[in-house]
Amino acid sequence: AQKITQTQPGMFVQEKEAVTLDCTYDTSDPSYGLFWYKQPSSGEMIFLIYQGSYDQQNATEGRYSLNFQKARKSANLVISASQLGDSAMYFCAMRESNSGSARQLTFGSGTQLTVLP
């Protein structure tokens, strides 16, 4: 079974609108962390936001917020007031505590977001 599932290969959003990128995960580990990364065409991986499994509140970082629904095992990324520079590939990732000291990340397949002017 896929540990991280991103069902939207591509998404379009109008500039200044909000957009939600979906991510569901599968783990039996009670302690885990969820990450979102942005990868523009240059290839660098840009860390956006982190949510720990025990965090009571949804994480927010500027225009990024994570809609964490633990029972549904979903961790959707919400980008508010989209900008043209937000056009990129977005990856959801998970680290389980049973990855031990290695802190390995498992990535989803990604969503290509295009912001339209």
Place this chain on the structure above:
Amino acid sequence: GAVVSQHPSRVICKSGTSVKIECRSLDFQATTMFWYRQFPKQSLMLMATSNEGSKATYEQGVEKDKFLINHASLTLSTLTVTSAHPEDSSFYICSATSGGSYEQYFGPGTRLTVT
């Protein structure tokens, strides 16, 4: 913030030659470094995990004799693609973690083209 560099950013080599890619943590000590491979329009696939001073742990299906990883110091890990073939052409990205941080810091990546 923590910075990870990779060198070279792009490399073209002939089939049969070896290529070394360096990954450096510039302002922190990286206890663990990771090497990923990414094909166009696809996700990052973990190749191996390396801890300073010990042998790398390779993911299933990754040939350790072909992809040599050395993590000789707390700031440097190298990936050597030996006897490269065109199918090894890919984007290689490293990342690093330190101590108790939950975050992985990624390098800018190296685009390898084997002709």
